[in-house]
Amino acid sequence: MSHKIALLGFGVVGQGLAEIILQKEKLLENDIDFQAKIVAISDVMKGSIYHPDGLDLSKALQAVKETGKLDDYPDHPGLIRDWNSFQTIRDTNADTIVEMTFTDVKTGQPAIDHCRAAFESKKNVVMSNKGPVALAYQELSELAKKNNVRWGYEGTVMSGTPALRMPIVSLAGNEITEIRGILNGTTNYILTKMEDGLTYEKALAEAQSLGYAEADPTSDVEGYDAQYKITILANVLLHVPLNRSDVECVGISHLTPEDIEQARNEGKRWKLIAECKKVNGQYIAKVSPQAIPLTDPLAGVGGAVNAITYHCDLAGPITLIGAGAGRTETGFSILIDLINISRGQL
Secondary structure: OEEEEEEEOHHHHHHHHHHHHHHHHHHHHHHHHHOEEEEEEEEEEEEEEEEEOOOOOOHEEEEHHOOOOOOOOOOOOOEEOOHHHHHHHHOOOOOOEEOOOOOOOOOOHHHHHHHHHHHHHHEEEEEEEHHHHHHHHHHHHHHHHOOOOOOOOOOOHHHHOOOHHHHHOOOOOOEEEEEEOOOOOOHHHHHHHHHHHOHHHHHHHHHOOOOOOOOOOOOHHHHHHHHHHHHHHHHHHHHOOOHHHHHHHHHHHOOHHHHHHHHHHOOOOEEEEEEEEOOOOOOEEEEEEEEEEEOOHHHOOOOOOOEEEEEOOOOOEEEEEEEEOOOHHHHHHHHHHHHHHHOOOO
């Protein structure tokens, strides 16, 4: 039986997911008995289409590629246009809402309200938006449980790298006493380039030219992106009800070539570290640049790559390294949540 899906947002990640589903359709069906049927797409800029029997993804992608909108998606009997996001959530026959809208990271909106509407409509939600998980985890997880639906958010921390599912599934039975990670690829790229001899300003400009950093890089370089992610990790993995405001946050913009050189002379390397650890029976979280020894597994992670170390009482320290962003990688994070919901697995 096919899994009916509505997409909220059809930007880079949404189109990446659509491309993956088209490319992998036969493999997913034959190898793991997973059939994804996209019945609706709703995007505030590109338009909205819904058909209860499913949409032709290749035609939707073509329309957006050619005009930037879904207006040229061909009309046919039963097709409905121009429903807003909440109509799409409540009135389509989708089993799962995939939330990929542009969301205000300070408020988590409109994604938080999208989650509320979906859960109250007895529909699962899968998302890559950090805001709702970082800002409203307790409320939304309880609402999903109350309505007997699933909430998938693997892509919120390290994109397609299983920073949440791997410890939940494979490290079950351990007490995780500390989580330390490089959770922002932009700052890691900048610090790597500074170690190669560039100033902060030149390294940032290069990161922007390559698309790693936004025109306004504040969220990355001041540590806010990593702050959201460690808040998510604390809530989901450590069951610590931290708020973003509980996490001390310092960025990398003040670091100088002299700081880089001093660390090198001491056999160390600067990294922006997000961490949450148990101190005197309480978990404390912070984000800060740290000069760490070269023997630390995180010290060897260069470029726009993410990494995370889980300190476990039984398994010891386990380090996971992988991409923390990207069109295909984030699209995959959505897909794996959909697959596991379909399988009834975590």
